[in-house]
Amino acid sequence: DAAEKGGYDHFMIKEIHEEPKTVRDTLNPRIKNDKVDIEELGMSDEEIKSISRIRIVACGSAYHTGVTAKYVFEEMARIPVEVDIASEFRYRNPILQENELVIAVSQSGETADTKEAVRMARAMGNMTLAIVNVVGSSIAREAEKVMYTWAGPEISVATTKAYSAQLIAFYLLAMKFAEVRGLLGEDEMKELIKDLKMLPEQIEMLLGNKERIQKFANRFVAAKDVFFIGRGIDYAISMEGSLKLKEISYIHSEAYAAGELKHGTISLIEEGTLVAAVATQDSVYPKTVSNIVECKTRGAFILAVTTVGNEDIEKVADYVMYIPQTNRYFTNSLAIIPLQLFGYYVSVGKGYDVDHPRNLAKSVTVE
Ligand code: G6P
Numbered sequence: 001d002a003a004e005k006g007g008y009d010h011f012m013i014k015e016i017h018e019e020p021k022t023v024r025d026t027l028n029p030r031i032k033n034d035k036v037d038i039e040e041l042g043m044s045d046e047e048i049k050s051i052s053r054i055r056i057v058a059c060g061s062a063y064h065t066g067v068t069a070k071y072v073f074e075e076m077a078r079i080p081v082e083v084d085i086a087s088e089f090r091y092r093n094p095i096l097q098e099n100e101l102v103i104a105v106s107q108s109g110e111t112a113d114t115k116e117a118v119r120m121a122r123a124m125g126n127m128t129l130a131i132v133n134v135v136g137s138s139i140a141r142e143a144e145k146v147m148y149t150w151a152g153p154e155i156s157v158a159t160t161k162a163y164s165a166q167l168i169a170f171y172l173l174a175m176k177f178a179e180v181r182g183l184l185g186e187d188e189m190k191e192l193i194k195d196l197k198m199l200p201e202q203i204e205m206l207l208g209n210k211e212r213i214q215k216f217a218n219r220f221v222a223a224k225d226v227f228f229i230g231r232g233i234d235y236a237i238s239m240e241g242s243l244k245l246k247e248i249s250y251i252h253s254e255a256y257a258a259g260e261l262k263h264g265t266i267s268l269i270e271e272g273t274l275v276a277a278v279a280t281q282d283s284v285y286p287k288t289v290s291n292i293v294e295c296k297t298r299g300a301f302i303l304a305v306t307t308v309g310n311e312d313i314e315k316v317a318d319y320v321m322y323i324p325q326t327n328r329y330f331t332n333s334l335a336i337i338p339l340q341l342f343g344y345y346v347s348v349g350k351g352y353d354v355d356h357p358r359n360l361a362k363s364v365t366v367e
Pocket of ligand 1: 110
């Protein structure tokens with residue numbers, strides 16, 4: 001067991017450390033001559049142009065990558081996207097449009113609800129694409145087209161590296177679709193690819209700061225409630241940050257779209273409540289900052305996750321974790337690292353069995 005963990009205390013932290021490699025392995029084979037190459041899908045330009053809507057179905061963290069993907073696809077490729085929890089999709093007699101592409105996301109490729117959603121979409125005559133980690137798994141076989149995430153085996157119940165790989169797969173699809181639909185020029189494409197290629201090194205850099213995050217996490221092992229807030233892509237990452245924390249530390253935590261706070265949730269903020277605010281998106285940065293101020297005024301302790309260059313946030317936040325600059329579409333790939341580390345170290349600080357949280361399974365093959 002110790003040997004399998006490669007010198008790390010837990011599989012989760014080992015797998016977090018594998019994220020630079022995972023990102024590289026999922027990305028590099030699909031970049032050729034400064035272009036995104038996803039020939040493996042066998043999707044013609046005509047097919048890509050004809051997509052009327054994208055429907056993403058998944059569970060858990062895979063669902064959260066779908067939420068990020070919605071923001072990316074809609075903005076970059078101007079294709080409308082619906083994100084569905086697979087167990088909701090399958091039991092409500094969903095309406096799919098003609099030429100609606102259904103994308104299922106799954107690490108294990110065995111999640112019963114996601115698999116059934118794919119089966120239903122196929123039966124309705126829609127094109128299905130699976131973003132899956134386990135080669136030859138049920139969902140990979142059920143879907144018409146497969147895009148593998150090359151994260152390798154993931155042991156820790158709480159997913160980390162597979163999540164990061166799924167994000168990369170989605171970025172590549174969005175870039176390709178945008179290019180084919182005439183929305184992404186050569187220069188812009190080059191810029192995006194350059195930024196993607198920098199992600200592994202930037203993740204390494206963030207991992208180099210883990211002791212600082214551990215120290216911070218140790219201050220919050222006794223927290224009762226934690227709230228994660230953000231807008232747009234930052235909201236999507238808040239959902240995953242919150243899930244990581246609660247599933248392994250058993251601390252109640254929730255993610256909220258920052259603008260929705262004042263419609264109820266803010267009444268839960270008390271003196272010392274930890275609010276983790278993600279603010280990496282320039283277009284909504286001032287808005288999120290004003291939500292931070294609202295929480296702080298009510299006594300919250302503010303942890304901000306933002307991009308280098310936004311040092312002014314220190315005026316309103318109690319503690320700041322910075323991520324390096326990248327394209328606005330890709331910030332989740334960096335912001336997730338301190339959030340995963342935070343969840344991990346809170347769980348370690350509480351002495352829990354990080355890799356095997358109570359009541360959870362790595363792969364949910366029953367409904
Ligand atoms: C379980 C795991 C989660 C995972 C979810 C979906 O709940 O604990 O980490 O996100 O299933 O699994 P999948 O294999 O379909 O990605």
